[in-house]
Amino acid sequence: MALIIYGMGPSPFVRKVRVVMAEKGVDYTLENVNIFPAPDWFMEISPLKRIPVLRDTDKPEPNTIPDSSAICLYLEQTHPEPQLYPQDGFERGRAAWLEEYADTEMAGNIGLGVFRPIALSALMGKEQDTETANKTMTEKMPRIFDYLSDVLGDRDYMVGSAFSIADIAVATQFVNLQHAGFKVDAAKWPALADYVARIHARPSFTALIDEEAALFAKTRAA
Known part of the structure; x- marks a missing residue:
């Protein structure tokens, strides 16, 4: 699985995803995207014009997930250990x-x-x-x-x-x-x-x- 995160480091939402990946030991590449203004290609994969967006290159297109919460949920599913969502x-x-x-x-x-x-x-x-x-x-x-x-x-x-x-x-x-x-x-x-x-x-x-x-x-x- 080759994962790419599009975003900017100081974003709290990009950081949220990167912390989840670090806790789970997931390898990824961070590609900086300046959203002031966002480039056209980025708006195609992020309808709300927000960062981050995850791309899983092992998946057929469309292989992107926008929104930090959606990305974290996907990571929990694909990399269940350590568990970061309560079982109860x-x-x-x-x-x-x-x-x-x-x-x-x-x-x-x-x-x-x-x-x-x-x-x-x-x-x-x-x-x-x-x-x-x-x-x-x-x-x-x-x-x-x-x-x-x-x-x-x-x-x-x-x-x-x-x-x-x-x-x-x-x-x-x-x-x-x-x-x-x-x-x-x-x-x-x-x-x-x-x-x-x-x-x-x-x-x-x-x-x-x-x-x-x-x-x-x-x-x-x-």
Whole structure:
């Protein structure tokens, strides 16, 4: 099976897929695609004009799957070990909900409200919008931190007792918050801050965080 991922490294959705592949030991090739604007050939395989898209060259065309959640589900089916989706039906449903929450609520606020105004603007050589980022952190992020803290409780993981797609989906959004220079206030949300640090310390996350941090460091140096 020859797998290609089309996307950009700093995307939380591309990172989500790459973490799943790292956890499962799946080989792949990453082909960078700039979607600002997306090329015509890419829009043909990604109707929503979003990254990532997976291509399985061992499959007959059409051999692509757009959307990170769909890709991760495919990888779970083709590479079932280690299992990243809970076996229990209710816990699997909870994991799917938290993945959706991360992909929409977290991504919308962190991506549009913090990451794009700060990190992406710097990467594209534009002026940073610190006012928007600070306002998002003050007015919108606390309720997200509160909710995730309540979900986590005193457990090590978001769902059940094992690392799952829920943790990957949630933690990948926090990487983008970190790239923008923000983090969870450990004084207000100690358990959540510890959780994020532990998940980001996994080798599957650490390698990508370091790779992306080097990219942003070049931007700052320039």
